[in-house]
Amino acid sequence: MSARDLFVYCLIMATVTYLIRVLPLILINKKIENKFIQSFLHYMPYAVLSALVIPSIFISTGSYLSGVLGFVVAFAMSMRGRGLFTVAVFTCLFVFIVDSILCLI
Amino acid sequence: MQTNVDTIHSCKPQQYSFKNGIKDGMPIALGYLSVSFSFGILASSLGIPAFFSVLISMTNLTSAGQFAGIGLMVASASFVEMVLTQFVINIRYSLMSVSLSQKIDPSTTFLSKLAIAFFVTDEIFVVASNKENEISKKYMYGLGVLPLFAWSFGTFLGAISGDFLPATLCVSLGIALHAMFIAIVVPVAKKCKPVAIISVISVVISCVLNFTPVTCNISNGFVIIICAVLSSAIGALLFPISEKEESL
Numbered sequence: 001m002s003a004r005d006l007f008v009y010c011l012i013m014a015t016v017t018y019l020i021r022v023l024p025l026i027l028i029n030k031k032i033e034n035k036f037i038q039s040f041l042h043y044m045p046y047a048v049l050s051a052l053v054i055p056s057i058f059i060s061t062g063s064y065l066s067g068v069l070g071f072v073v074a075f076a077m078s079m080r081g082r083g084l085f086t087v088a089v090f091t092c093l094f095v096f097i098v099d100s101i102l103c104l105i
Numbered sequence: 106m107q108t109n110v111d112t113i114h115s116c117k118p119q120q121y122s123f124k125n126g127i128k129d130g131m132p133i134a135l136g137y138l139s140v141s142f143s144f145g146i147l148a149s150s151l152g153i154p155a156f157f158s159v160l161i162s163m164t165n166l167t168s169a170g171q172f173a174g175i176g177l178m179v180a181s182a183s184f185v186e187m188v189l190t191q192f193v194i195n196i197r198y199s200l201m202s203v204s205l206s207q208k209i210d211p212s213t214t215f216l217s218k219l220a221i222a223f224f225v226t227d228e229i230f231v232v233a234s235n236k237e238n239e240i241s242k243k244y245m246y247g248l249g250v251l252p253l254f255a256w257s258f259g260t261f262l263g264a265i266s267g268d269f270l271p272a273t274l275c276v277s278l279g280i281a282l283h284a285m286f287i288a289i290v291v292p293v294a295k296k297c298k299p300v301a302i303i304s305v306i307s308v309v310i311s312c313v314l315n316f317t318p319v320t321c322n323i324s325n326g327f328v329i330i331i332c333a334v335l336s337s338a339i340g341a342l343l344f345p346i347s348e349k350e351e352s353l
Contacts, residue, residue, distance in 0.1 A: 001178060006157045012184055013174045014164035016191040017198070022222035024202035026215060032207060039341035041204045043303050044333050045234040046293065047340070048201070049286045050304040051311040051332035052227055057283040062276045074284035078291035084232075088132040091284035096277035 062099035070095040121240055126247020132285045133228045133248075134255035139278030140168050141256045145263020147172070151179045155264035162260035166226060166253055169325050170194045197330045201230040208234055210241045217242040224249030227329070228282055235289050299344035307336040 032038055058067040074091045082090075141162055148158035153175055165171050173190050182190075202225055209221065221242060229248055233240055294301035310332045314320045323331075 001152070001181070003157075005181075006153070006178065008184065009174065009178050009187060010157065010161050010164060012187045013161065013170065013191050016188055017165050017167055017170055017195050018223065020192070020195050021198045021202055021225040022219060024199050025206050025209075025218050025222045025225075028203060028206040031211075035345050036341050038207075039344070039346045040337045041207055042346050043300065043337040043340040043344075044200065044204055045231050046290050046300050046304050047307040047333045047336040048197075048227065048329060049231050049290050050307040050336075051329050053283050053286045053290075054308045055312055055315050057280065057287075060279045060283055066277070067280070070280045070284065071287070074280075074287040075291060078288045079295070081292060082288065084129070084285050084288045085132045087288035088135060088281045088285045092135070092277050092281050095280050099277055 061095045063102055065102065066095045066098040069098055121236060121238070121244035123243040123247035126244040126249075127251060128247075129232050130229075130248045130251040132281060133232065134251040135278065136228070136282030136285065137252050137255040138259040139276075139281065141259030142263040143279075144168070144171055144175075145260040145265075147263075148175050148260070149264045151175055153178065153264075155261065158264045159257055159261050163253070163257045166223065166256055167195055167198075173324075193327065194324055197227075197333070198225050198230075200330065200333060201225050201227075201234075204234060205230060208236075208240055209245070210239045213242050221245045221249075224253070226252070228252070228285070231286065231289060235293070299340055302343075303336050303340040306339055307332045310335055 032041070053071075057071050058064055061067045061070060070091050073094050074087050077087045077090060144162065145155070145158050148161075149155060158175075161171055161174065165174070170191050173194055174187065177187050177190060202222060205221075205225065209218075213221070224245060229252060233245065233248060236244075290300070290304055294304055311328060314323060314328045314331060
């Protein structure tokens with residue numbers, strides 16, 4: 001791989017990715033009136049998010065066990081109304097402890 | 106008197122500031138640090154110089170696309186292949202941009218939109234669209250800046266040294282993003298039954314696609330698109346929102 005090739009690859013990746021992101025944002029300037037599309041867009045973030053979490057959370061850590069337990073902890077904390085940052089930090093710490101213990105066994 | 110003034114102020118529709126954005130971006134940055142760290146390690150193990158790994162992270166700000174991208178680079182793939190792969194993996198961002206176009210302050214200028222678009226990632230999109238009111242460009246800049254920094258810095262750390270952090274600590278940071286997503290969706294699902302139902306539908310589709318022999322070969326980007334489109338469409342048909350509910 002020459003430096004020139006790497007530059008071109010990088011340029012292609014960045015350009016394609018950016019165009020995908022920017023075109024809808026600059027082309028759609030009006031409020032969408034259609035009820036179906038409005039509802040669709042309203043629900044989409046939560047659908048994206050749920051699909052991002054499951055099943056990949058279970059393999060996101062050092063072991064299945066810590067992944068599953070991490071999910072339970074994050075879910076329980078969220079049910080009790082804890083904020084994003086608190087949930088993220090505590091879940092990380094918890095998973096770290098579980099995986100450290102598993103390493104010792 | 107002071108409390109009266111405060112009450113009056115809090116009745117106005119809240120404009121989210123740069124500072125609000127920074128605060129909301131912190132958990133995203135935390136998660137990005139570990140993912141980009143792995144990206145840096147992988148890139149350097151494939152023989153890509155640290156400078157290029159960081160350049161890729163700074164200009165792309167996307168995980169799946171970058172991992173696939175460096176794979177293609179070392180395989181000396183054609184430029185057309187690179188274009189197509191990036192398109193397929195990242196096309197989901199266009200859905201998110203459509204959604205954001207309805208959410209950002211209508212007075213946002215063309216140039217600001219050009220800048221905001223750069224920050225459209227799964228995580229930043231989800232956090233931004235979860236805000237109750239319209240979002241300003243300042244908020245978006247604040248929300249994007251730490252994740253971008255973390256993404257680039259994590260790549261740098263990973264690229265220069267594979268064993269900079271204890272492995273277990275690095276690995277456990279990987280769950281930060283997932284935990285944050287859960288913290289976003291659960292409170293909304295608790296309040297709003299349709300959101301809970303749509304989330305469950307999306308999870309079911311995601312599991313089916315991931316664990317069925319043939320469909321498990323579908324790229325992650327496409328799995329997300331299929332889940333998002335199907336379950337939101339079902340949701341929109343079953344539970345069309347009324348004007349009143351829109352700010353839920």
